[in-house]
Amino acid sequence: xxxxxxxxxxxxxxxxxxxxxxxxxxxxxxxxxxxxxxxxxxxxxxxxxxxxxxxxxxxxxxxxxxxxxxxxxxxxxxxxxxxxxxxxxxxxxxxxxxxxxxxxxxxxxxxx
Amino acid sequence: xxxxxxxxxxxxxxxxxxxxxxxxxxxxxxxxxxxxxxxxxxxxxxxxxxxxxxxxxxxxxxxxxxxxxxxxxxxxxxxxxxxxxxxxxxxxxxxxxxxxxxxxxxxxxxxxxxxxxxxxxxxxxxxxxxxxxxxxxxxxxxxxxxxxxxxxxxxxxxxxxxxxxxxxxxxxxxxxxxxxxxxxxxxxxxxxxxxxxxxxxxxxxxxxxxxxxxxxxxxxxxxxxxxxxxxxxxxxxxxxxxxxxxxxxxxxxxxxxxxxxxxxxxxxxxxxxxxxxxxxxxxxxxxxxxxxxxxxxxxxxxxxxxxxxxxxxxxx
Numbered sequence: 001x002x003x004x005x006x007x008x009x010x011x012x013x014x015x016x017x018x019x020x021x022x023x024x025x026x027x028x029x030x031x032x033x034x035x036x037x038x039x040x041x042x043x044x045x046x047x048x049x050x051x052x053x054x055x056x057x058x059x060x061x062x063x064x065x066x067x068x069x070x071x072x073x074x075x076x077x078x079x080x081x082x083x084x085x086x087x088x089x090x091x092x093x094x095x096x097x098x099x100x101x102x103x104x105x106x107x108x109x110x111x112x
Numbered sequence: 113x114x115x116x117x118x119x120x121x122x123x124x125x126x127x128x129x130x131x132x133x134x135x136x137x138x139x140x141x142x143x144x145x146x147x148x149x150x151x152x153x154x155x156x157x158x159x160x161x162x163x164x165x166x167x168x169x170x171x172x173x174x175x176x177x178x179x180x181x182x183x184x185x186x187x188x189x190x191x192x193x194x195x196x197x198x199x200x201x202x203x204x205x206x207x208x209x210x211x212x213x214x215x216x217x218x219x220x221x222x223x224x225x226x227x228x229x230x231x232x233x234x235x236x237x238x239x240x241x242x243x244x245x246x247x248x249x250x251x252x253x254x255x256x257x258x259x260x261x262x263x264x265x266x267x268x269x270x271x272x273x274x275x276x277x278x279x280x281x282x283x284x285x286x287x288x289x290x291x292x293x294x295x296x297x298x299x300x301x302x303x304x305x306x307x308x309x310x311x312x313x314x315x316x317x318x319x320x321x322x323x324x325x326x327x328x329x330x331x332x333x334x335x336x337x338x339x340x341x342x343x344x345x346x347x348x349x350x351x352x353x354x355x356x357x358x359x360x361x362x363x364x365x366x367x368x369x370x371x372x373x374x375x376x377x378x379x380x381x382x383x384x385x386x387x388x389x390x391x392x393x394x395x396x397x398x399x400x401x402x403x404x405x406x407x408x409x410x411x412x413x414x415x416x417x418x419x420x421x422x423x424x425x426x427x428x
Contacts, residue, residue, distance in 0.1 A: 028328070
């Protein structure tokens with residue numbers, strides 16, 4: 001069950017950091033020239049950029065939009081947890097990661 | 113005490129008076145001397161933590177730049193000056209960095225003011241310390257004008273109020289009152305500023321973790337790619353393996369590289385106790401609690417001092 005407590009900016013930065021380190025563990029299983037690895041590299045680059053942006057900029061974490069989007073992020077993260085450590089479930093992991101990046105992108109758009 | 117009261121001779125009555133007088137002096141003492149020891153410790157530990165935060169801020173953009181270069185090398189991509197100059201690749205812009213350094217300066221001056229007020233009854237010295245804080249605030253305020261966020265600005269305004277009021281009291285030779293005021297008035301602004309800096313440190317730690325995590329992949333890639341060749345070079349494999357070990361050593365040390373963050377937590381707690389003491393009737397129990405909090409802060413600052421040394425020595 002998803003934790004219903006609102007997320008703070010710092011918790012969001014940490015969550016992105018957790019997913020980044022997990023993506024790194026997954027992508028290290030694939031050689032650089034493979035298609036899966038390239039997709040994972042792109043996902044990693046996107047998350048890294050958004051995390052840096054969140055660290056640099058001010059974002060109001062008490063707005064309705066922020067609360068809704070971070071709640072949605074928690075749900076995607078929960079689904080991601082089920083597959084990210086299983087190499088044979090890479091297709092599902094990639095799907096969840098794309099969703100995760102999409103929500104993070106929407107959160108980043110809230111920044112001035 | 114019971115024996116003293118039982119023997120009503122002149123000497124014991126004198127002793128009794130001495131004990132009562134000493135207790136009253138300690139319990140009701142309103143002189144700045146009561147603050148001296150805990151404030152000296154607070155100031156010493158604050159200096160360590162503030163220096164730790166300065167180090168962390170100073171290293172952050174360098175770390176990002178190096179990570180960018182490592183990423184481009186891994187991708188076998190072109191490194192251009194345009195890419196290196198890209199402001200988006202930095203965590204803190206020059207104005208943001210300046211504002212934070214000045215905020216740390218103001219925090220250090222605030223501690224110095226407390227120490228001067230607690231250590232000296234000379235209004236001139238107290239006035240100098242208050243003016244020094246005032247100068248730091250002026251610098252900070254002007255720097256904040258160039259920063260989009262207004263959070264630091266709010267804290268700086270609080271500082272300015274403290275400096276003005278304390279300067280006035282110090283000039284009127286009301287040192288005890290100036291000290292209490294300097295502590296109690298700073299409750300909201302100093303604690304909020306410490307919290308803000310603490311959040312910054314936590315966020316910067318997260319960037320450090322992400323960058324280091326990417327470095328682990330670069331290191332294993334180098335080894336695995338050499339290994340995948342038809343005739344892998346034993347020398348290149350050894351070199352790549354050595355790089356993996358170096359990166360993994362840093363990764364293992366990561367929990368120790370929290371820098372000034374936990375120190376700012378301890379600083380916030382010790383400062384809260386200072387405020388409570390300033391507001392209290394200043395009995396021995398109040399003082400004991402304050403000393404306990406500042407001791408905990410000093411212990412934490414020693415750990416941080418070692419961690420900062422590790423950060424400075426760590427090759428990332």
